[in-house]
Amino acid sequence: MKLKILTSSFVLAVLTAIFFFAHLSNAQTPPQRIEIVAKRFDFTPGEITLKKGVPVVIVFTSKDVSHGVKFKDLNLVIASGKGETKEITYTPTQVGTFVGQCSVFCGSGHGGMKMTLHVTE
Secondary structure, three states, rough: OHHHHEEEEEEHHHHHHHHHHHHHHHHHOOOEEEEEEEEEOOOOOOOOEEEEOEEEEEEEEEEEOOOEEEEEEEEEEEOOOOOEEEEEEEEEOOOOOEEEEEEOOOOOOOOOEEEEEEHHH
């Protein structure tokens, strides 16, 4: 009788461990956070690299006036007002190098306010 209880307890412990570790291996890690700070007439960082198919959270902060960044070829736009932070989740679907520019007029240097997004395999 003791052997049967021990065997049942052992089997239960093994099954519990299998389910526990299977759950851990299937747990998804949270998306990477990419922080972009905009101020006249600069984005920091000026370049970012992402992987195709891997979601990221883009955290966009405007320091001095309203700013935005638009990557026309990716249909990606994010903007925020002075002192605000906005977040979006984005998953790149195509590989390449894309130039985004400020999408909210912010003064005389607005036309030169650009950043580069690299998407790799």
